[in-house]
Amino acid sequence: MKAKFVDTGARRYVVGNVTQFDQKNEMFCRPFWDEEMLDLGKKFYMTEVPPKDKPGYRLKDQAVVNAAWHLENTFAQGVAGGRMGMYAWEWDKIFEYPLVPPGLKIDIDDPIEVTKDIKKTATFFGASLVGICKLDRSWVYSSAFPLRDLKSVPNALPDGYKYVIAIAVEMDYKAIGCSSTSPASAATGLGYSKMAFIAGLTAHYIRGLGYRAIACGNDTACSIPIAIDAGLGELARNGLLITPDYGPRVRLAKVITDLPLVPDRPIEFGVWNFCLKCEKCAVNCPSQSIAYGEPTDKANNRSNREGVLRWPINAEKCLMFWAANGTDCANCIRTCPFNKPAGRLHDFVRWAIRNTPRLNTLFLWADDLFGYGKQMKADGFWTE
Ligand code: SF4
Ligand code: SF4
Numbered sequence: 001m002k003a004k005f006v007d008t009g010a011r012r013y014v015v016g017n018v019t020q021f022d023q024k025n026e027m028f029c030r031p032f033w034d035e036e037m038l039d040l041g042k043k044f045y046m047t048e049v050p051p052k053d054k055p056g057y058r059l060k061d062q063a064v065v066n067a068a069w070h071l072e073n074t075f076a077q078g079v080a081g082g083r084m085g086m087y088a089w090e091w092d093k094i095f096e097y098p099l100v101p102p103g104l105k106i107d108i109d110d111p112i113e114v115t116k117d118i119k120k121t122a123t124f125f126g127a128s129l130v131g132i133c134k135l136d137r138s139w140v141y142s143s144a145f146p147l148r149d150l151k152s153v154p155n156a157l158p159d160g161y162k163y164v165i166a167i168a169v170e171m172d173y174k175a176i177g178c179s180s181t182s183p184a185s186a187a188t189g190l191g192y193s194k195m196a197f198i199a200g201l202t203a204h205y206i207r208g209l210g211y212r213a214i215a216c217g218n219d220t221a222c223s224i225p226i227a228i229d230a231g232l233g234e235l236a237r238n239g240l241l242i243t244p245d246y247g248p249r250v251r252l253a254k255v256i257t258d259l260p261l262v263p264d265r266p267i268e269f270g271v272w273n274f275c276l277k278c279e280k281c282a283v284n285c286p287s288q289s290i291a292y293g294e295p296t297d298k299a300n301n302r303s304n305r306e307g308v309l310r311w312p313i314n315a316e317k318c319l320m321f322w323a324a325n326g327t328d329c330a331n332c333i334r335t336c337p338f339n340k341p342a343g344r345l346h347d348f349v350r351w352a353i354r355n356t357p358r359l360n361t362l363f364l365w366a367d368d369l370f371g372y373g374k375q376m377k378a379d380g381f382w383t384e
Contacts, residue, residue, distance in 0.1 A: 010226075013235060014308055016297050017307050021142065023141040026218075027319050028147070030303065032147065033150070043324075044322065055378040055379040056183060056327075056379075061181070061182035067189075068188075068189030069190075075196060076200065076217060077148070078219050079218050079219075081144055082146070082218070082219025083144065087196065114261065118261060119132075122198060122255075126194055127202075128169055128246065129232050129246075130166070130167055132261045133226060135161060135256060138225075139225045140220065140221040141221060160258040161212070161257060164257070165255040166230035166253075166254050167198055167254060168227065168251070171249050171251060174380070174384065176330050178380070178381055179333065180325055180327070192251060199255050203255045206257050209259065211257060212257060212258045216255070217253050220254075220256070221256070226254050227252050228266060231265055232267075233271070235272075236248065236275050237295075237311040240332065242336070244267070270357055281336055283335075284332070284373070287317040289314040290332060291313075295311050296312065297310075298312070299312060349363060
């Protein structure tokens with residue numbers, strides 16, 4: 001089944017009536033209120049996982065995971081609802097000094113120049129990819145559910161926020177290659193900490209220009225449709241964004257702003273057609289949470305929404321595996337043929353997937369033949 005039309009960005013996947021998603025239904029929130037998920041919550045959030053005498057599960061493996069998450073967990077909490085620290089909406093109540101004299105703003109004679117400056121600044125702060133789109137409020141959560149308070153709070157963005165800066169942060173190829181052991185979790189945690197750092201600083205740069213900005217991680221709005229609208233990549237079977245340069249091996253943050261910017265165009269480079277042939281992520285998913293076969297617009301539980309054509313992930317089964325594994329998992333990133341380090345051969349294959357989709361079966365066969373996506377040894381993280 002073909003998706004509709006590239007220029008409409010994430011709306012190319014919309015085939016029904018799409019309403020705003022309530023963050024309370026997101027899988028990291030449900031264990032706190034959904035009766036069917038309470039036991040899972042106890043296991044995932046409240047059970048200490050002792051180290052094991054096994055590569056990837058030792059104390060030092062756990063310590064590097066915890067260290068990698070430190071900035072996100074302590075100064076942003078984007079996974080837990082955000083709206084504090086680097087992701088604070090009312091940042092001026094935290095930092096009691098004026099960034100610019102009241103009323104002072106840069107003149108926006110040339111939004112193209114300002115857009116270039118924003119991309120330069122975000123890249124300078126560490127972003128791997130930066131794209132701009134107009135804010136589609138369908139992707140903003142109807143309500144937020146910060147895990148600090150465990151209650152829904154209004155999430156209406158103030159008027160005037162019209163643009164979003166989508167930011168992708170590359171995760172370490174070799175560490176993700178160790179999934180589903182701790183080095184992959186460390187790569188994920190580091191991605192989240194970098195998101196908070198980069199998005200938070202980029203938002204503060206905009207405030208210094210006299211405009212408003214809200215930095216967000218997973219909180220406030222769905223990151224994947226925004227990244228698609230901003231031209232960073234395409235939606236894939238594994239439920240993730242696939243980018244041309246890093247495949248799904250990225251984490252996503254965003255900055256919502258009233259600074260006038262020039263949007264990028266959405267892109268298409270053959271991911272949808274490739275996913276129709278390839279099921280490597282589904283085959284290698286330890287909890288069988290990824291759908292085989294054709295895409296659908298039907299939800300499989302309340303953590304998906306209806307009306308969007310895609311392969312819905314079963315986030316309940318996914319989180320159950322994480323709880324049982326004692327650390328999270330990135331097999332659906334590790335095994336994806338789009339997850340490759342930079343290099344001429346891989347650039348050529350990416351070009352060929354975009355331009356000769358009839359050869360997709362051959363590329364898939366070659367991916368298996370060369371052993372891409374196989375799990376790397378967790379001890380290699382410390383020695384290579
Ligand atoms: S993170 Fe692991 S368990 Fe979850 S969907 Fe991906 S492969 Fe499956
Ligand atoms: S592993 Fe294959 S099916 Fe899954 S997201 Fe990657 S390309 Fe698509």
